[in-house]
Amino acid sequence: TCPAASLQSAPSKMTKMKKKFTRGEATTFISRKQALKRLQLSLNDFRRLCILKGVYPQEPVNRRRVNKGSSTPKVYYHLKDIQFLGHERVMQKLRDIKAHLKKAKRAKERGEMHTVDRLQRNFPAYTLDHIIRERYPAFEDAVRDLDDCLCLCFLFSRLPKERGVPVEQIRLSARLTVQFLHWVIAARALRKVFVSIKGYYFEADVNGVSVVWSVPHQLGLHDPADVDFKILRTFNEFYTTMLGFVNYRLYSSLGLAYPPALANEVDPSDYCQTGEAHEEFMASLNQPLLSRRGGEAEGNPAEPDDFPDEEAEGAEAASAARRKARAQQRLFNGCRFFLNRETPRQILCFVIRSCGGEVSWSPLSGPGSRYPESDQRVTHQIVDRPLGDSRLSGRAYVQPQWVFDCVNSGSLLPTGDYAPGLPPPPHLSPFAAYSADDADGGDEAAQLPYSATRSAPPDPVELRRPSAAAELEEEDDDEAEDAAKREAAAADAAQVGKQQKKQKKPSVVAEGTQRRTQDAKQAAAEERRLREMMLPKKHKQLYKKMVFSRKRQARESAQLAEKKQKRQRTA
């Protein structure tokens, strides 16, 4: 056979040289700079577009492969995501805005104010409805993202005007958040409240999904240096649009009119102008809303269904949760509250009304008051400062924490513990799981009201004193045991004291004296714990063993003593 034919018939064994970085990760990722060049957008516009469309930077598995051998840290995006961005019509609007601003600047520099006015009137605007529809094809997807949305909208609603954020955006956030709160009140969807040092944390049940959001305290905001408000403004722009649609859907599910309207006529003469009356009275959260068919909305929120035949694993827990939810929904039914001026009015009004109660306040505090302080039907008055003798009969005076603790527990707690002027019981977090094992032997002090120690804070001098544990570092290991024994012995008195307290019957003692003895015990216990924390590691194990053996001995002796007592009684 001729060589040419053989060459043609045989399969080619000469393949092309494979070039590096032409396939795989190198082609699926694109750096930010490249993306900007591809889309022909400025960095700020690109960031805005990414935030609106929900395109986020990615981390490739191997940065070297993507960056063609170099490992400089860059921000990478998926190429397909950037291509997807290119089809967005909002991008064209951003370019139009840029051109528009250029014209306006030129006109301003030239002094052509009428042109500037004209341009201002015809500023290009865009809508985000299609983006929301794209990102959340179903309503449930939007509800799952509601946490972020609410947190940011509540934050923006509290901003002062001078922050550089447009006033309209702040007002819109305020209006939408107030609308959402109204829905929670109407649906009785509130499940948890937590008052922390950072702010209030709420959890509500929106269409079966738990939504958690935070509200800052009323006091002035800090000025955070490392927060980029431009970015947050874009997020807020998106979230306010989304919240509007979500509110519409939630309102229509309850049969309420949207945009919401007040069911009754209001008289704004004392508070604001007629134009602002709607906003102000809505923000007071104390007015009933108009239903779709006209007339006041009916107060029949959807109660969680009962499935008695469920045999799933979590059936018991689920049914318990349902029972608690139902209890929370009618917790304050029939209760009438009056809020004093020093209490956080909006928060308390929201919480109380979400559980079926009625609220009012002094007309001097703000709009929305329904009945005066002297009303005979008032059952609870919320007070946050030491009261004098001016108390009206027939009502309980409580601190604001009582309301939050009742909601978390699902039942009306005794009001005596929360009387004004006295430190209330601790406010436990409903988001943390407290197991029953927390109250183990010797830890009764832990469950006692922490506020009992506030009147006698631990002596700072005592704490700064180098504890015996620190001295142990210089001693040998043999002596460490002795030192640990000394440690245990020194604190033994407190331990024994606690044991005795547990076994002692509660004596009839005046409240003041009991607390004083408790204070001393509390202080001792706290000090002991701090000293335990200061122990070096190598001694901690020894110390733990010793404490354990002592506790066991004490328990055994206590059991024996009990048996003896029983036998003596029966004998």
Added chain:
Amino acid sequence: LFQADPAKPAAKRLRLSRNKKKTWRKLSRDVDNLLPEQTTAELIRRRSGGFFIDVGEPGQRRRQSRQQQQQAKVEGSGSSATSRILSGLRCHESLPSGAASAPVAESKRQKKFNSRPLDRLVKHAAAADQDKAAGPQTMDLWGSDPKPESSADTDIKDLVLHQMRCTRQAPVKRRFRTGTSSAPACPVPQPGASYNPSLADHEAMLAAATQSELVKESRAKRLHGQMERHFPGTAGAAAALAAANDKEMAAGLFESDSEGEGDDIVDKEVDDSTPSEPPPVAKSDQPAGRTSSKQNAEVRRQRAQAAELKRRKRQSVDLDRLTELSRQVGRSLAAGDRQRQARLAKRRERASGTKRLGRHRFEEPEAEFKLADELAPSLRQLRPEGDLFVDAVKSYQRRSMLEPRSRTAWRRKYPHKRYRKKGLEASADGEAK
């Protein structure tokens, strides 16, 4: 064309210049003459309370009356919008009858010329209105009511089927990369951060804070130790330098210092004859356990030889160790399986955790806490800690929606100059006047 008040006859306008005072005096006799000529637009606005061009909604088609249709035919086809508008206007009917009041028949050229700008204005106004809509087209984004199958849906179905027939592949869905992070959007603080925490919770929180502080301290100590090891004497040098600097700068400030001093402040210790040299780098005092690379190579070679011998020896007895070998194989397979599981778990953790984007790593913020004596006795006296804005930004960073950025001071490379373009200068002067 249009009169201010049809009842009152129009006064004759004196076309005098308003330059000089005497002409003004002449004009002032009749007050009406002082007023500037009313523009038609102003007039119409006053009479009709604002002038609107009602183009109508884009989707709708106004049913024209028979008369309007006939008129449209007579006027010829301009744009439908303009003809609609013009046919709707009947302002000329209020004019007194006469040849002058009837609308002048437009020539073709004039009509074309006149209609164009109006067209464009009308279109522009319509577009602007559409864009700046007070609200979205519909608030019901997710359509609570079940929609009947529209033609759009069937078209899409046909397209998809067609594509499948031709390419024998399903069309690629638009993949939407949602965040896979498992972190919650609104992280709730620990129970000890309650404004009135229980003893146990508060102590747990303080213990956690103490731990983080101890970790920081240990890191600083380790760094200090490393510095001391490699550059002895420099770790405390910064502090010593600062102290010496302070002492020097404060010299003579306090009278008590200068009382005891004499005039001769000569340093006896300084010897300027030879320049000071930096201390030689101590290469010889390496920590124990370090061997040179040659020694390492020697050791490695010996080890390799020993391993080779061992391998050969083992091969000869492998037959007796078959069962053990099979057990070893089983063990190694199991180890491989465990490693695979660990790898998968690590990958999952990596996917759900915070991604490394850009230059800076994500740093978990320090949890805010209040010491025992800072706790507020009541809600009214509570002073808040921390900032929820920072929390929000950190939450986005934790879920890899934003990359961590640090603030850099913006420094100008060259001094800032302000100047005005030559052309603008001239025009600005003219405009200012």
